[in-house]
Structure formats: structure tokens, C-alpha cells
Amino acid sequence: MFDPVEALKEFIRHPSVSADPAFKAGMAGARDHIAGLLGRLGFKVEVVPTPLHPVILAEREGPESWPHVIIYGHYDVQPADPLNLWTSPAFEPEVRRERLYGRGAADNKGPLLVHVAAVARLLERRPDLPLRITFMIEGEEEMGSPSFPAFLDAHAPRLKRADFVLLSDTGSPRPDQIVITCGLRGLVLCDVEVTGPRTDLHSGLHGGVLRNPIQAVAELCASLHDAEGRVNVPGFYDDVLPVEAWEREQLARLGQSEEQYREFLGIPAFHPHKGFTPFEATRFLPTLEFNGIGGGYQGEGTKTVIPSKAFVKLSCRLVPNQKPEKIRELLYRTIAERMPKDVTYRIVDQHSGTPYVVVPPDRPNTPRDQSPVLARAFRAADSAIAEVFGKAPLYLREGGSVPIIADIKRVLGLDSVMMGLFLPEDNLHAPDESFHLGVMAKGIAASERILEGVAAGGR
């Protein structure tokens, strides 16, 4: 048995920044560390090369009659900049009060080690546990997992025979209130680039005869929402399913006040969203957001140009039952119809599109078309979390999009049980990232019970 906190410290000491080639040694170190841990637990470890960073596949094999869980995680981390804002160095782990500080502590090294430690304890106690376990640990999550879909395709014949995926790469509101994430929004991304004159023009000599591409972009953007804040793309809401009563009921138990949320965002007021609380709006409604806009002179002072080009970066978050392909088509058609004819434009598709994900837990009034093993995993998670953390979990959809969860569903046909172990205070992707050691200890105990519960029933 290893000490999970010491293992996490060692994991953090390997600076595994996937996006920066300067951290090649850190990537290899982090990979070796986690591969070594799993090897010592008796797993058959394979380091599968990809065009960029290898995926670790570690298997505990067994007969077909044993349930089979895939545990997902990632060993790469975000860059640690700005370094000067860290209280202790990003890659020198330090415990202060109930937290362990360091880049990757929460995203995702700590939560990943929660499941490794749970497996270690469980197998020490029950070496003959009838459960097949495959760790699937990638090294490109913080870059958008570019190699992961091809990896899944290549290993699909082997992996798709598993029963479900277990992971902790989502959030919970408080240390005593764990969330099981049962849905994620989908995503469609594109840039719209508008060209007016062939070159930047003097706005005095030529202003007044042509449409400024900034104006064309602004007019397009302004047309994409109505006064109530709804997306003004014909057909956009056609396939949106109504929210189920149990989902609103779960969310109402989140226990956050609108006023606190408004203060956290630092805005004078919420933007209208008729019939939805702010907490509902971010989870249950689709959106169209502007992630970036640019054109012309952006420096200090002034430069009186009419720019040749301007652009906007758009993204749509999708909810059940919106399809990325259809939304993209509606959006592109709307842009084409509204774009004035005295400019030219092109759309740069930034992403093949991520579908929404729903994993309805095994609860009253939810669809029960899931496999017996998955249904048992949800029941085990429910009772394990209730017992260990002292409160039943909440079942919530999250507003974000995790492409790998959609990929796993699409390629392998597997649903994911997502036990949220991040807290808002963990500072993901920011200086002074940390992981709550109490959550870590309880997470290990909960994961151990979940896995034991899954094993208990056979297939």
C-alpha cells in the first residue's frame, strides 16, 4: 500500500505541462510515476504512443463474468503561469491547513490518485475481488485531447466490452455536498471572418462609402440574441427537451443564493432568462456566446483606419436533444442570410462538434434503459457518498462540455459515472491550485465502496 498524499506530492513534482514542449521530461516523469504505481498494484501496464503524448492503459484482467470498469484520468496539467502569483512554487507540493497546493493537485492528479488509492486498498483487502479494472490515463486533456478520439477508435474492440467508465474530473459545491454529474452541454465552435476593403483604409479619405467590416460583424452579433436574451437563430430551440422535475428539485438543493452567485460573477445584474433561475439557465439552456472579437486598431490612443478585416469567435453550448450538426447548419445558414452583400466573409469551423451528454442515474422517474452494472454503479455511488460524506449526492447536469465523455459514449458506447471532487476554492487552471485533503480521504473511501459494490453483483 502506498500513502496517497505522498504519492500525490511525488506526482506534482513532475511538471507535466502537455502544451509546452519544454516540459517533456516532466511529462515522462509523471507518466512513469503513475505507471509505476499501477504496475506495483499488479496491473498489466501498457504505454500506448500517440502522435503527441502517450496514453497509459493498465489492466486487471479477469473472466468475462466479472464486471468491467474503466477508470479515466489525465496525467497532464495546465501551465503554471503566472508563476509569481503562487504562494509556494507550483511544482513543489506543500500542505497548508487542510489543503495540498501545487499545479495539478486537483486537476487531475489528486482525483485520479483517489481512484488508484481506492483500488490499492480494495485489492489489498480483497485480492480476489471479481472486478476487471482498466485505467485509461491520457496526457493531452489540457490541450483538448487531440489524440484521444483516434486512440479510442484504435482500441475500441477491446475497450467497448467494458460496462462503464468511472472518473472524477468535475466539480462539487462544498466538501460535504458531492455532485454526481449526470449531464454535460455539447459544443459547436466557429469563427466568422469578414472582409471589407482589400486593405486598411484611411477613415477620413474613404469613410462614408463602404461598410466597415467591424460594423458588419457587430450587426451580425447583435442579431443573434433577442431582447429576452434568447438565441435568435431560427430553429435553435426546436429540439430542446423540457427539464424534468427531479432535475429542478435536485438543483434547488444546491444551496447557493442568486445574490452570492451574482457577487461571485461581479455583474450589476443577471441577463434575463425567462422561467429559469441562473443556476438552471447555465445547466438546462443552450447558449450562443462570443468568445472573442477583433478588428482594426487595438493599441493605445487612436489610428483612424477602416480595417480590411474583422472577426468574431462564436460558440454554442447544446442541451438534450440538440444535435451539433443541425445547430451548425442552422447557425451557418443564419449567418449567410444576415451577412450584408457589400462585404465578403468566411466561416472557420473550429471543431467537429461535441454532442451533449446525459447519464441519467438510476432514480425514480428517470429512464432505466441502462445496463444492470451501470445501474448498480449509480446505486453504489449514491450510498457510498451518502455514508462517507454524510449527505446524499446531488445529481446535476453541468454547463461545461467534456469532449472525451462524449467521445467515450460515441466510440465505445459507454456511459460515465462522474463523481465531482473539485471544489470552487481549488483554483483550477489558476495560481495556488490545491486539493482538499479531507475530500481526498473521503473520496478514496467512497471510490472503494463504489468499486466493491459494482463487483458484488456480477454482470
Place this chain on the structure above:
Amino acid sequence: MFDPVEALKEFIRHPSVSADPAFKAGMAGARDHIAGLLGRLGFKVEVVPTPLHPVILAEREGPESWPHVIIYGHYDVQPADPLNLWTSPAFEPEVRRERLYGRGAADNKGPLLVHVAAVARLLERRPDLPLRITFMIEGEEEMGSPSFPAFLDAHAPRLKRADFVLLSDTGSPRPDQIVITCGLRGLVLCDVEVTGPRTDLHSGLHGGVLRNPIQAVAELCASLHDAEGRVNVPGFYDDVLPVEAWEREQLARLGQSEEQYREFLGIPAFHPHKGFTPFEATRFLPTLEFNGIGGGYQGEGTKTVIPSKAFVKLSCRLVPNQKPEKIRELLYRTIAERMPKDVTYRIVDQHSGTPYVVVPPDRPNTPRDQSPVLARAFRAADSAIAEVFGKAPLYLREGGSVPIIADIKRVLGLDSVMMGLFLPEDNLHAPDESFHLGVMAKGIAASERILEGVAAGGR
């Protein structure tokens, strides 16, 4: 007598980029060169320090009964970047065919030397010419003349007793068709900065509850023009004077086709401007243009943020009889009324405002409230240009704004006779800037006649 082409080559060899402190020696060299020329012509030369780059004041004094002309020019130039796009090095003058290439050849070293050479010839031929001449040559024009208004204030008692200003810092369409610029548009500039959330937010976790500042900026921008391309700021056109028939008639003689102009701009179509040709629109109509816009992620690929801030840089060109103060007030009030209340914003005033300028030439049906000396200068310019270039000049307003002309009128009360010597092919502010040597030679002859004509009539 000096050789004007050699003098221009030497002038260009001093790289006088005012905006870049690395060119301090070039600024001093250019200043010494022009001051030396004027000193050798017998002028009393003074180099007047300013907070940045000195102004050269060079005077040929005489009795009060002599007319007094101020000749304006600037010895500084634009940066020469991108250097690799120059056929011959920017600061190594080279004659190819009928042109002299080099940074500043046309803007403004060549046209300035036109007047210096004209004065040299005239005084060689008529050493006792009854004309007071003051050269006023600044070194910050390419930076927006920041020190110039204070310089004018300080020297107003002395300078305001002159009769008019002569300069060549505007354009003409062809070597044989010279324009006397008799109006310039005014200018009001500001930035609008919108703040939404206190920090950039994850557009998945928070998208759908708040107004994106990019959306707020886009909605504001989209509201500022109507479908006919008119500025949609209440009261904006209230003070605009109708265009006089002689102005349209002059412009019709410009001899450019709309199709050529459209191709030059490289646009699919002109933006509607009811009742105005494109050539009229750029000169006679006020505008509101977007010079820059920015916010959120602008790099390659995607970053799904809701930015904390977005901004737009606006400018209005003003025509007679619009006042900058009033337009600014109307604009700011409109922005305040239209800005949604769920974001905050601030307006950064980028400029105190440049009024429009009109210098009605001495023509039938134009106001004749000008001084006899100015009226004589216009008549002399008209006949000199007709004789030397073979075609009567056109009297046109230009769409650009030259703050120093407005400053000279405001502080000194003096009108300017602007003989346009730039051609569209001169590549002002661009690589391969050049000055047409035929225009230079004829310009010298015309300037000589203008000055002689002004001197002829006394005061």
C-alpha cells in the same frame, strides 16, 4: 541656389521618424538640413524647443506694409516598416523613371522643399521682393502634432499678424490636375470600454446568465447606423449645411469613375448613401466609423471564455456646420441611453475634437469675407496652377482631417491655401513612398508665381 532634387535626397537621408526615440539623430539631422538651407537663403532661423521635437521658425522680415505669408511643413516622417517591402532602402533616396523614392519623399519633405526652392528662386531673381515670409516647420506631424497647439499659443502674438498660411500637405488626383483643398472634415474620437463579469469566465460553466460584454459592444455598434447607412445618433445631422452647387460641379470634374474607385477599394459594392455619389459622400457627409474592436480570445483555435471586457474605438468625421463639442455630447448621451444596465462601461475621450475647416476660395457664389491678401493668394494660385500645370485647379473639400489647419484657424485666425501635391501613387505611409519629380518641378514654378502674385498687391 540649391538643386531641389539633391536637397530632397539629402533631406531623405536623415531618417526623421518622430514616433521612435531611436531616430533622435535622424530628427536632428533633418532639422539641421532644413534650417541650414533657410539660413543660407538669408532667413533668420530659430529652433524653438517643445516638450518633444523642436519647431523651426525661419523669418524674412520686412515692413508692415508687406504682405506676410506663413509657409507650413513638417520635417518628420512615418516609420518605414515593413522594411523588406521597399524596392530600394527607405532612407537611401533613389530616382527611378520620373519619381524619387524614399520615406518622406512626398510626406512632407518633397512638397516642403517645393516651397523652399520657390522662395530661393524668387529671392535670387528679386532680392527686394516686398513679401514677409515665415517658415513654420514642425517635427511631430506624424504623431498628431501633440506640441503644436501650445507652440501656436506661445507664439500667437507674433504669428497672428500674418495674412495667411500656404502649404502642400494634401492630395491631387493626377499630375496634370491639381486640387486646392478648400475644406477638411472635423474629427471626434473616443473609446467605449464595456465591463461584464469581474474576470474572464468559463463560457460553459457560466454561459447563459449574464450579458457578454462583446454582445453589449456589438449591440451598441449595430445601433449606430440605420439601414441606409446614415448615422443613427439623434441630432447628428441637425447642423449639417447643404452642399453648394459649385462644389458638386467641381467634384464632377474629378474625372474618376465609381467603378474604378470600387475596384481600388476592393469591395463588392458601395454601402448605400442616398443622394450622394461615393466621391461626394466621402467629402460632404459626416460619418461614424469603427476604427478598432477587441475583446476576449483572439488567437489561433479556440478558448471558451466570456471575457470580462470588450471595447470599440469610434471616430466621427464632421462637416460644416457640425461642432465637435455638440457631436460628442450627442454621441455620449446616445451611448448612455443604449448601454444595457447589466454591464458597466466608460468612455475614454481620445481627442479634444478637431473642428471641420473650410477655406472658401475667391470664386463666384462663394462668401467673400476673406482678407484682400488671401483673396489675392487664391487668385494667384488659380492662375499659376492653370499656367504651369496646363489645367485650372479643382477646389475640393477632402474627407480627411488635418488638426493643425484647424488649430491655425482657431489660435491664429488664419486661413490656409492648400495646394495638393500628393498623388494617389505616392504611397504615403507605405513602402516605396515616392514623389513625382514632374509635379515637384511644376510645383516650384507655381509656388514662385503664387508668392510673387501675393507680393504684388501690398496689403
